[in-house]
Amino acid sequence: MMDPCTMQCDRTSAQDVMRCDLCKIAAAQMHCDTCLFNLCTACVEKHISDESKDHIVVKFQERKSIPVYPTCTTHSKERCEMYCKKCDIPVCISCLELNQHLGHELSKILRVLDEKKDILIKESNELNDTIYPTYQDIASDVQNxxxxxxxxxxxxxxxxxxxxxxxxxxxxxxxxxxxxxxxxxxxxxxxxxxxxxxxxxxxxxxxxxxxxxxxxxxxxxxxxxxxxxxxxxxxxxxxxxxxxxxxxxxxMPGKIETVELSKLFRTLSQSSLTTDKHGYSMKTTQKSLEAGSSTPVKQLLDEPETVTFIDTEYDRLFNVACLSDDEIWTSGRENAMKLYSISQGSLLKSITTMSGNWPFDIAVTKSGDLVYTDHDRTVNIVKNEKIEGVIRLQKWIPSSVSCTSSGDFLVIMDSDDGKQTKVVRYNGSKRKKQTIQFDDKGKPLYSSGFCYRKIIENRNLDICISDNGAHAVVVINQAGKLIFKYTGHTPAPTTKPFSPQGITTDSQSHILTADVNNHCVHIIDQNGQFLRYIDCGLTYPQGLCTDTNDNLFVAHQRKLRKLKYLR
Incomplete structure (x- = not known):
């Protein structure tokens, strides 16, 4: 994790003055639009002494403001200010005077340049916003x-x-x-x-x-x-x-025939390798959403609104997980997980853990089953009010669990000695599909030691982890590669160190994390850019979740609060 002080130094250095490309010492006041050189006033004369080029030197603030016309291939001393669309080449005044392009469609080269730039901008946007992210997803799919x-x-x-x-x-x-x-x-x-x-x-x-x-x-x-x-x-x-x-x-031993033994022992089918040209589809981007996809773009409200709140029966409420828009599972400082009705504000159901321990974390599967982690090294699922052990670990203790859109389980676990932390993806059963523990340089992605960590899958399939030990939100892609670490935003409401707890996402791929030190919720976009604080009377917020309408549920102390923060 990058130190916040280092990050501050980096920002400062990025805003430092631009230096002269020749002397490397003085600040640049001028710019050569021909050579794309930054120059101090003392170095201008030295630079233009090279007469092999027609140097266009302007003030630094006016760089790239004067167009550099191409040199005519026929008349070397002429600059081409026109463009022949039929011949698809720049032309100069001398070419036109010689009637070399008589009857051809001509246009000012700057107009053609603007049209070309528009085309390139569209292509660049498509490459950046659609094609490259699609290839990233394909690469992640192949790696998975x-x-x-x-x-x-x-x-x-x-x-x-x-x-x-x-x-x-x-x-x-x-x-x-x-x-x-x-x-x-x-x-x-x-x-x-x-x-x-x-x-x-x-x-x-x-x-x-x-x-x-x-x-x-x-x-x-x-x-x-x-x-x-x-x-x-x-x-x-x-x-x-x-x-x-x-x-x-x-x-008299029977003769061991390899063929007969192979028939008796081998039942291995042939592997196959095929290609499916329709196997991938282009990634849907935020811009395409705005263009009218099935998921509308929602804007943040200027001031979040409290819709309702429930005073639960817990001494301390830790975790929340939406079963539906009106029903929400909760867990806290006791061995029971409770289902509440939001509209009625009443308790509907209570399930006691098999071990008698407090559940570390809770989640809800796509089919509506409750999942929880236990200090006895198990991940359990509740079906028809009966508890089944799904995963039992050796030498590792599960803390947080999340259910993905594909039906997988994402489990954060710590080694018994507290020196290692990793994320393991299970395919809904005991079989591991993926382990995510280190970055490309072999360094741990998460802090060590037992601390509060939560995990959630974003709508774009990124994996988001609130790591309280690192004072950071760690975001990795589907292949397990680090995308960014968010270490808070200043000034925070109470200017205390960023202390992330619960984490959730919404339909816009926003990442929301509870900051227990500053009594607020941070909202950042999928790229880690800070957007907004929610600090409307929250006290020590911890568990978070969102429903299908992007309402936010916050567990703080013993209260469960429902908030509206998107239009």
């Missing part, structure tokens, strides 16, 4: 579409990743099941072999005992004992146990 594409392709990549993760989970589950089957087969076969091994070990123990018995019989000299010894070799031990032959299962 680029942001949308980033988000859409991001969503597409996320969907593909999620699908891949689903496949990984399914494959993991299948692999786990297959490995469990392998383990079961292994355990069954191991149990079979273990049983077989136990039987063989038993036989081996018996054979060992048989060996010991035979050896004892051999060593004895007891003939009767020797003859009584009988062995089981023939009938038992020579009949060897059957061999158990096991085979392990083989893993």
């Amino acid at each position: 579409r680029m942001c949308e594409l980033e988000n859409e392709y991001g969503d597409l990549s996320t969907a593909i990743t999620k699908h891949g993760e689903d496949w990984h989970r399914k494959i993991g589950k299948f692999v786990k099941k297959l490995k469990a089957e392998v383990d079961e087969m292994k355990n069954t076969q191991l149990q079979t072999l273990q049983k077989h091994l136990d039987e063989i070990n038993t036989e081996m123990s018996d054979i060992k005992e048989e060996i010991d018995s035979v050896e004892r019989a051999i060593d004895t000299n007891d003939i009767s004992q020797l003859f009584s010894k009988k062995t089981s070799i023939e009938h038992r031990y020579k009949n060897l146990p059957k061999k158990i032959v096991l085979s392990t299962p083989k893993f």
Whole structure:
């Protein structure tokens, strides 16, 4: 934000005297209409010493007052004061005397010059007022579409990743099941072999005992004992146990064919790129409005008029948002949002926040639903008196919210540590479309720290933010580029520092902001030029809104005041 002192210095320097283009020191009292040079009286003689040109030096105040006639291409010493319309060239007296343009339509060159200037002025006005703003809108539209594409392709990549993760989970589950089957087969076969091994070990123990018995019989000299010894070799031990032959299962993976995998995994449609020559229309300007468009041009009243006011039930009224020309939502220092009838001055409805907190800000959608921000990091919408959480933030706290003409939400939010502030555009759901935080040089567009900020979309689609921490109204275009910062106008009604609070706009694209320090409302045009103060008995004004008839509603202390300020 530009410092007000710096701005004052800039204005002063802009009004400084014009210096001589030759010596760069003395003030310019003269001007050469031929060379377009500013000259001091001392440098005039030096300048006209160049005889290659016919210098026309006049007083500085009379610069460009004497026409510089073109030199004739045929007669180099003659000046052309006539114009041949048939040949479309300037002509001099000598050309006419030689009858070179006999029978042609001639006109004084100054008259032709005036006609040419009129044409150029019309073209310049059309370029400035219609064509260039249209191209600005087209550029903004393209930039917004680029942001949308980033988000859409991001969503597409996320969907593909999620699908891949689903496949990984399914494959993991299948692999786990297959490995469990392998383990079961292994355990069954191991149990079979273990049983077989136990039987063989038993036989081996018996054979060992048989060996010991035979050896004892051999060593004895007891003939009767020797003859009584009988062995089981023939009938038992020579009949060897059957061999158990096991085979392990083989893993035979299916061949992964890229084409088949692509068919199973891919469901991606083709992208397209087309052009629509009827996709854009020429921007409607203020001048075209004056020429008779559907939105009439309204003039500011000399003195705003109070139509009515309501003494609300709030201890302090902070925010207002028009539901219709007769119904207005309000919020203040309590956890209820209240709908009032303007004509009856009565309470129609009251909605309590889910969290029990005061709402930070309120707005109304195109379809007439109430939206509010809450300190619990949520943006909520009220439909049929039921509250739904639309947006829940992490590490950011939403403060102000506005509903745009296209149905988007604009949300101002602060980081938990209060060091960052940004504006995020949502498409009416949880999907971000645009984040606006820095200017072209990477510097923050808004002040840091928790403070009072409000946001509104202007009729020309600019985004207007009252930034109390910066003592400024920050206006950015649809693409997020800074247009201007308004830092107040002096003398203010009470000459205190500009302290913007609530902000709203009207059918004329005027920007209105409440100045709580100076107990007034500032009206500026869409280019940031100060137009008027409204200071008719307002005390600490905060919330602002306008209805479809450009009536202004102001929240100040506990009162809701309706004002008429346009004809």
